[in-house]
Amino acid sequence: MLTGLMRRVFRLICAFVIVAVMLPVATAGTVLAALVLLPLPASLPPANPEVKARVSHIYDSQGRELGSFRTFEQRVPVQPKDIPAVVKQAVIASEDKRFYSHGGVDVQGSLRALWADFRGKQYVQGGSTITQQYVKEAYLSRERTLTRKLREAMIARYVDRQLPKDEILYRYLSIVYFGDGAYGIGAASESYFRKKVSELTLSEAALLAGIIPAPSDYEPHHHPAKAEERRMTVLRAMLDQKRISRQQFDEAAKQRIYICCDLGPPAVPVTLVWRRADPPTEFPYFVDYVRRYIIAHYGEDALYRGGLRVQTTLDPRLQLLAQETVARQLDGTKPPLEMSIVTVEPPTGFVKAMVGGRDFGAARGQVNLALGKCNSPPPPHAPTNEPVCLDGGGTGRQPGSSFKPFTLAKALEKGITPEKVYRSPTEYRICPGSQPGCVVRGGGGGGSSTLRSATWRSVNTVYVQVIQDAGVRDTAELAHRLGVTTVSPDGKLPNGQPYSQLLTLGVAEVAPLDMAAAFGVFAARGLQNPATPIVKIEDVNGKVLEDNTARQPKRVLDQAVADTVTDVTRGVISSGTGKAADIGRPAAGKTGTAEDNADAWFVGFTPTLSTAVWMGYSDGRRPLLGIKGVSQVQGGTIPARTWAAFMSQAVKDVPVTDFDKPAPIQPIADALKRLARLGFDAGDKRAPPDPPPGGPYVIPPRKPPVSAPSTTAPSTTAPAAPPA
Numbered sequence: 173m174l175t176g177l178m179r180r181v182f183r184l185i186c187a188f189v190i191v192a193v194m195l196p197v198a199t200a201g202t203v204l205a206a207l208v209l210l211p212l213p214a215s216l217p218p219a220n221p222e223v224k225a226r227v228s229h230i231y232d233s234q235g236r237e238l239g240s241f242r243t244f245e246q247r248v249p250v251q252p253k254d255i256p257a258v259v260k261q262a263v264i265a266s267e268d269k270r271f272y273s274h275g276g277v278d279v280q281g282s283l284r285a286l287w288a289d290f291r292g293k294q295y296v297q298g299g300s301t302i303t304q305q306y307v308k309e310a311y312l313s314r315e316r317t318l319t320r321k322l323r324e325a326m327i328a329r330y331v332d333r334q335l336p337k338d339e340i341l342y343r344y345l346s347i348v349y350f351g352d353g354a355y356g357i358g359a360a361s362e363s364y365f366r367k368k369v370s371e372l373t374l375s376e377a378a379l380l381a382g383i384i385p386a387p388s389d390y391e392p393h394h395h396p397a398k399a400e401e402r403r404m405t406v407l408r409a410m411l412d413q414k415r416i417s418r419q420q421f422d423e424a425a426k427q428r429i430y431i432c433c434d435l436g437p438p439a440v441p442v443t444l445v446w447r448r449a450d451p452p453t454e455f456p457y458f459v460d461y462v463r464r465y466i467i468a469h470y471g472e473d474a475l476y477r478g479g480l481r482v483q484t485t486l487d488p489r490l491q492l493l494a495q496e497t498v499a500r501q502l503d504g505t506k507p508p509l510e511m512s513i514v515t516v517e518p519p520t521g522f523v524k525a526m527v528g529g530r531d532f533g534a535a536r537g538q539v540n541l542a543l544g545k546c547n548s549p550p551p552p553h554a555p556t557n558e559p560v561c562l563d564g565g566g567t568g569r570q571p572g573s574s575f576k577p578f579t580l581a582k583a584l585e586k587g588i589t590p591e592k593v594y595r596s597p598t599e600y601r602i603c604p605g606s607q608p609g610c611v612v613r614g615g616g617g618g619g620s621s622t623l624r625s626a627t628w629r630s631v632n633t634v635y636v637q638v639i640q641d642a643g644v645r646d647t648a649e650l651a652h653r654l655g656v657t658t659v660s661p662d663g664k665l666p667n668g669q670p671y672s673q674l675l676t677l678g679v680a681e682v683a684p685l686d687m688a689a690a691f692g693v694f695a696a697r698g699l700q701n702p703a704t705p706i707v708k709i710e711d712v713n714g715k716v717l718e719d720n721t722a723r724q725p726k727r728v729l730d731q732a733v734a735d736t737v738t739d740v741t742r743g744v745i746s747s748g749t750g751k752a753a754d755i756g757r758p759a760a761g762k763t764g765t766a767e768d769n770a771d772a773w774f775v776g777f778t779p780t781l782s783t784a785v786w787m788g789y790s791d792g793r794r795p796l797l798g799i800k801g802v803s804q805v806q807g808g809t810i811p812a813r814t815w816a817a818f819m820s821q822a823v824k825d826v827p828v829t830d831f832d833k834p835a836p837i838q839p840i841a842d843a844l845k846r847l848a849r850l851g852f853d854a855g856d857k858r859a860p861p862d863p864p865p866g867g868p869y870v871i872p873p874r875k876p877p878v879s880a881p882s883t884t885a886p887s888t889t890a891p892a893a894p895p896a
Contacts, residue, residue, distance in 0.1 A: 216330065217311050226479025226712050230462055232455075232486040233522075233707060239453035241463065241475050242353060250358040250369050252342045258374045259357065260341060261416070262381035265409040268302040271341070276303040276332030277325045303328040306344040350383050351391030352448055353476040364392065366446050374420060375427040375443045378406040388467050389549055392429055392445045394460075394538055394565045400429045403443070431538075447538070455491050456532035458484070460540050461523070461685075462705045464562040468550045470709075470717065479712030484705050485522035485720075490515060490822055494525040497818045501787075501810060502530050505799060508791040512542045513818060514684040515783040518692035519835050520723060521701030524781070526685070528564060529790065540564035541790060544683025547658060547666045556718055559689065559702045561657035568658055568681025569788055572807060573630045573749075574764025574773040575678040577694065577737055578651040580627060582642040584733045585650070590624035590740050600633035602640075602673045609674060612636050627740050628748030630763060632677055639676040647675060653728050654690040655703060658682055678764055684784040687775045692782035694737045694760070695831065698729035722839075738831050741776075750774060752812035755820045758830045763807030769795045774811035776819070779835040780826050783819055785811045 230238045264271045270278055278301050300308070307327045312320055331340060350360035360380055361369045372380075382402030383390045392399035404425065411421040423441075430442035437444050453459045462484055466475045474480060494513045502511055510529045517524055528542035543564030554560045584590075596616030603610040614632030626634035639647055645663030648671055652661040659680050663671050671680065689703035701723045709717040741760040744750040749763040753774055761776020770793035775784045787796065787810055796805035805811075827836045 216327065219310055220312075225477040228466075228475055228478060228480035228482065230459060230482045230484060232484055232488050232491075234488065235483070236488065238455055238462075238484065238486065239459045242477075250346060250356065252338065254368070254370045255342065255345060255357060256370060256372055256377065258416075259345070259369070259372055259377040259380070261410060262374070262377040262406055263341070263345065263384070264302070265413050265415055266381040266406045267305070267384060269409075269413055271302050272337055274301060274332075276328035276330075277301060300324070301328065302344050303332055303340050305348070306340060307331060309347050310343070348384060349387050349472070350380055351387030351472070352393050353472070363448060364445050373424075373427075373443075374416065375403065375407075375424040378410070378424065379403045379429065379443055379445075382406045386549070388472055389563075392431070393448045394464075395563070396429050396431055396445070396565070399445075403429065447533075455486065455488075455495075456538075457528040457540055457542060458486050458491060458523075458526045458705065460528070460532065460538065460564075461526055461543065461562070464540075464543065464564075465705055466709070468554050468560060468562055469556055470553065474711075474717075480717075481710045483707040483709075485517075485520075485524060485707055486705065487524040490525040491527075493821055494527045494818060497814060498527045498530065500817070501800075501814050507531075508789050509796075509799065510541055510788065510790045511814070512684045512786045513783065513814070514542050514688040515781050515818075515822065516685075516688045516692045516703055517780065517837060518695035518777065518782050519699075519701070519725070519780075519837060520720075521689065521692070521703050521725075522707070522720075523685070523703055523705045526705075528684075539566040539790065541566050541569075541786070542684045544568040544658060544686070545681060547660070556704070556706075557702065559655040559657050559686070561683075561686075564683070566790060567792075568683060569771045569786055570680070570766035570793075571678040571682045571687060571773055571775075572764035572766040572771060573632070573635075573678060574687065574762045574775045574807065575651070575680070575682070576627060576630070576635050576676055577691070577741055577762050578654065578656070579635060579639045579642055579647050579676040580623070580740060581654075581694075581729060581733055581737050582647040582650045583623065583638050584736050585730070586642050586646075588623065588638070588641060590622065590627075590736065592623050593620050594623065594626065594634045594637050595619075596621040596626065596631055597633050600636055602636050609672070612674070612677070624740050624743065627762075628743040630744075630749045635676045636673040639673050644671050644673060644675055648680075650729075651690065654693045655700065656680075656682055656686045656690050658686065678766060684786045687773070687786075688782050688784035691761070691775050691777050691784070693729055694734050694741070695777040695779055695782050695835075696725065696734070697738075697831070698727055698731045698734035699725035700728045701725045735831065745776065749806075749808045750776070750812050752808055753816045753819075755816050755823070757823070757828045759819070760831075761815070763812060765806040766793075768793065769797065769804055769806065772796055772805045772809070772811045773807045774815040776815055778819065778823055778826075779829050779831055779833070780837055781819065781822055783815060783822075785815045785818070787811050787814075 225242055227240050227242045229240050232238055268278065304324050307324050311327055312324055345357040347356055349355050352363065354360040354363040357369055357380070361367060361372055365372070365376055379392065379399060382399065382405060389395060390398050390402045407421055407424055410416045411418065427441045427443045430437060430444055432444050432446050462482065463475065466482070494515065498511045498513055502509065507530065512529065513525065513527045514523065515525045516522065526542050528540035532538055541564060543562050545566060545568040546561035546563040550560045550562065596619055598613065598615045598617055600612045600615065601610055602612055612632050616629065616631050621631055621634050623638060648659050648663040649661040651659045659682070665671060685703060693700050704720060706718055706720055708719050708721060711717055738760045741762055744762055745753050745759055750761055753761055753776055757778065759776055759778050761774060764773035764775065771786065771788040773784065773786050777783070787805060797803065799805050800810065802809050829836050
């Protein structure tokens, strides 16, 4: 009996091994043998037609053109003799080190890629040689399927038999994409370095070679840190493969990327990268946001060569107001002190204004601090109906106590009420021992506190107890669900370590865009439309690629939970740490001050707008001390005042509405119909014919009025508390 059972178990194990291991290996081997042994194609397929680059135009919500995107237009003819040896060696070292020895298909690389593809049951790895990459660009589509991969490999064998290796490499370098609208080595050399291909140095060649695997992630104009990392990776590969000497490597390694030129190049040797000469725009941070959004969702070809017509959600009045507000708050200070404002319309998710710093043009690498830093790039053709992290090229910032409303929401989901009483000591130990981070400070000085009062007064020692009751991982999942894309829903840091109770104190890095969008879910009573800069996108033929004129929200938070969070956080403004954010109408929000005062926030909302304000140093984490008469900047000081200055003017013409009433906004579809009735097809012209005085196209003066609104609303009663 036992022997028969053991035999059956043994057969099951053998069957599993055959199906899970041997079958994929055999299949991969068969496919690879077919690539190598089957007859070559009789002829090449028709070459892909050259794509005529068409300019993509970007418009605001009122039809005014914001900017345009196109490929790098300076097409300097490049001959084989123009391309330096260091460029060829850098590309070969990075992309295909056996280029001169294989027959168009690298058997070892293809076997590794096929095995990874079979294990993942999808197209996972490329394993492509330079010849295969050339074939894909010149003869095939870019679909990610095994069928296309097999055709690519077979045609690559044919091309390798028909053309000399140097000719293949030359053709490849003439068409490969180098990011930021630069197709071909000639365009890349002119775009990044403003020099002829023949003048490229070893360091510049390594930089360009490093871009090829993922141009949107590694190009230096917007991602200088990643580009620098890739430059060094290529240089090390060249050294390891003995394509350069140790002396050449050492000299090139010193020439770090430097985005030129505010004050001219430095005296030390650098790899000088000139800023891209995009057409000027009045609202560069928002246009940069649109650029990153379209690339993430539709690819760079669509943006730079697709001739898109993109109508955005930007409200020019609010954008000008945000820019002026940041300029006033930073007046008298110097970089790298920065500030960001992002405002989102809660019912729709439309981003109405975005400022990512004091001067986009002057920022090295054109960093957009409003977008923060992503832990991983978005998936190809990311979905438009889910929050997606867009890397702004800078660093993420710690939200401090402005993260606490997410813990509050999770506690409410778990059945904990705002009136639950917690101990409120001056210090609270969250782990045994004396290692750093075990003792949390910032309490009520002893005694006890309700959860409601602890929120108003931002009591850290209470909130580390609350997140313990609510669950650290569950709190992370809720924050991610509401739109904080940089917080992992599985409750883990980027290094794989789990979050601790310190998550509630804002140790996870976030972006102002995400915070404004997530707080907007509270304002929308638990409904979510993911943050977007897009109203509608059409391709060159008029086909609609994306249409958000009638978005349907989804429920991500119970209405009672969202309403209770709003009710509690109204007290932060009326009598808590955010008194400076009082604008005399129903509003809620939360102050936030990161450890050592390195980041200061105020994130708040009305029924019609959710706005995040961040202040900090862009070059790293250092204390915000002695700024504009404030000895120690916290969320309740300059950020709260900035929020009030912006929001009081942003909603001054909006009817005073409480949170239990529908938000008084005009649906975008109705607004577009109104434009059409006035004889203007939004997104079709630069400006409408003969706009009526006071009509929807009038952009207000650059300096908005600063008087407070006359409307007031009853204040929420709460016990007095010291400002944060």
